[in-house]
Amino acid sequence: MTDWTKEKTVEYITIQKHLHTKEKLGEYYDEWAPNYDQAVSSMGYIGPSITSNLLQKYVNSKNALIFDVASGTGLVGEVLANSGYSNIDAVDGSAASIDVARKKNIYNNLYVQWLGGDNKLNINNDRYDAIVCAGAFAYNHLKSDVFPELIRVTKPGGYILITMRTRWLRIEATFSDGKLEADMKKHEKERKWKLVEKKVKEEEDSEQNVVTFVHQVC
Template identity: 65%
Template structure:
């Protein structure tokens, strides 16, 4: 697995489409966890660095309390820590990924939990200054039903940054034809949050193009 080519890795990620239950998705990431960081480098994925760069535009205090949703092995947390942030929590559905993240020593608290549906964060309301979520909106992963819970645990005036590969907006059925962005707009119309930036990031390989949605919680 560690010797896979970029093409092999991107093709393997597409097999998430066949992982129709949280348990199957969890197993997918458990299997990748020991080699995940090397795989990401090989694939040329740059989402964690983009997340860190954009967050610094909106959250200037390095002591701000942050939550890394679907943290995986901690690549985003590592970028945030390298940018000076010191108070970062993490949650992910893959126990083995969380153990890899723990080794990086960049998180204050780490939680193993699958999010979505009836699965809510066991976190008090208005806890975080900002939430980041990088790479977790894809085949059979997070859906728009997590948005209200993310808003709930974010302080009024705080930020929620969602970074994803642009192609999932077309390939994942629950996001396609404007569904995901439509659900974001519904929450904005309900006065829950406000879109402050939609940022596109082009890669050399269009399959790795990214889009980032940054909302401010009302």
């Protein structure tokens, strides 16, 4: 196994900005999947724990049906399972990452699919009590065009939690200058969801600051 130091992981992550197609991004994560958990651990990745803590604030029932979107190898799902949630599904565009997640035996249903644009999930309306999505809004990853589909599969009154680095709100072109939050507000004006909390976790290295948006579906 490769020794994934923080420096090596940061270097590898910079490749993402050059991966402009889902095919290339999929190949990138398929190759990385066997070592992904070790790599992000070297960086002290806290997205899963932040997401779990906020989910527990809004969803009390540990039997609630949770959808882990852009689940990767299942790091968020592991934390949720350790927190007592027992009814979790997952979707990710990387088949190899889903294979790693499947072996952890924490998900009920796992889907290999890219989200965004015209891509629709083969899932009924109003299915989930909550959606969690950690670390997937970044260079060449998820964009705001996934919001309608996330809203569609979430029950009225359910929650959608999106956790991301604050740096992407500055440097990712489709998010910067308030674009991402403007798209969120557009759906709020249309009464599709409402923002109930925006929480920022500040780190010593400001480039590692994390923000979570919690919306409740109308």
